[in-house]
Amino acid sequence: MTRDKAQSCQFGTPSRTGRGALKRQLQEMVLPGAAMATLYPSLEDLKVDQAIQAQARDTPKMPILPAQETAVPQPPVLYPNLAELENYMGLSLSSQEVQQNLPQIPDGTSTVVSGPLPGQVVAPVSGNSLGVRRAEIKPGVREIHLCKDERGKTGLRLRAINKGLFVQLVQVNTPASLVGLRFGDQILQIDGRDCAGWSTDKAHRAVKRASAEKIVMVVRDRPFQRTVTLHRDSTGHVGFVIKKGKVVSVVKGSSAARNGLLTDHYVCEVNGQNVIGLKDKEVTEVLAMAGDIVTLTIIPTVIYEHMVKKLSPTLLRHTMDHSIPDV
Structure with missing residues (x-):
């Protein structure tokens, strides 16, 4: 075999057996538990x-002595x-x-402090924040039962995007708001019928023809959105600037920067409270009342603008449900 052919065999595409061995080697290199991190x-x-x-790990554990004996001085804490x-x-x-927010360990026990489960x-820090809980985007799907008001309305507008059906508008004090529907929720079924591929008009016709007493929907929480939890610094800032509802700047070294808040995203919620359609001054007021821990729900600009297409800013501001949701 020539030298060139030997190099070709050495660096060429690995055989099926070689690929299997390489895969096993890579799997062994992955740290245990990396796939299920805290x-x-x-x-x-x-x-x-x-x-x-x-x-907790590095504080030396000293044996507990009887009350009548002299206590042994504790060595200095390393952290x-x-x-x-x-x-x-x-x-x-x-x-x-x-x-x-720390786990409570009874005095006088020898319980070993263990780390969190994968x-x-x-x-x-943010464990007791109601905003984190209000803004939670839960995995999986849920079933809701919707009805119509005395005018035959649900208070819900839908929008077809990428062959899926999404909530475009939830009006305040309507059946849609009372059952907890939110902007960006995906509607998977209406009265047992799959909604994949439906047009916006077909979806609205299905809701209009449905029973006034009970409309069964299967919903997935806001798949295009994500939450970012921020913490105010000693000056009371979290470190971002919004303009017309969109994040346009992130301050270097701030909580917003540390937690990966992105520009070119619209803020949909502050601590679970919908702020879509509000003026920047009004959003700033909501942020000021949000407390030291602020959870933002954001959505990419391209998705947001497509979702609110054909909705007037006045309609969003005055009819969208901007109430604080229950936990």
Whole structure:
């Protein structure tokens, strides 16, 4: 075999046996548990939990002595107590804010502190935030029962996008708002009929012809949207600028930058409260009242503009349900 042919055999396409061996080698290189990592609402939650876990791991465990014996002095702690930090990643962490989300271990026990389970959502900073819970986009599908009001209306407008059917508008104080439908939800079925491939007109005709007492829909939560949880720094800012409802700038080093908030996305919700159609001043007021932990629901501009096509800004502002949802 010539030298060129030998190099070709060495660097050419691997055989089926070689590909199998390479696949096994790559699988062995993957760290155990990497596919089921612990989940956090924000980067701040991740960093605080890592520091807590490190402190718990590296604090030497001393045996518990009887009350009558002299207690052995504890060696110095290798990691700082987060509750005593005045400022951590721009956060003002008080003892109450941190400790209320930590697991409680009874005094006098030898329980070993273990880390979070794979796939578990851990939130030592934002764990008690109602906004995080209100804004949650849940996986899977659910069934809802919708009716019509005395005028024969549901308060719902739909829009066909990419062969799917989506909620374009939920009017305030209507049956659609009462059952918890939100802008961007995907409608999979109406009264047992699959909606894939339906046009907007066909969907509205199906709702119009449906029973006034009960319309059964199968819904998937907002597949085009995602949530980003942010934390105010010591100056009260989260670090982004909006213009006409769209994120146009992200401040370097801010919570928005750390948590991956993107420009060219529209803000649909603040802590679960719909802000679509509101003026920037009104959105800013909602943000100001949101507290130290702010969860934004955002959607790419190209999807948003297609979804609200043919809806007037006045209709969005004055008829869209902007109420605070129940948890």
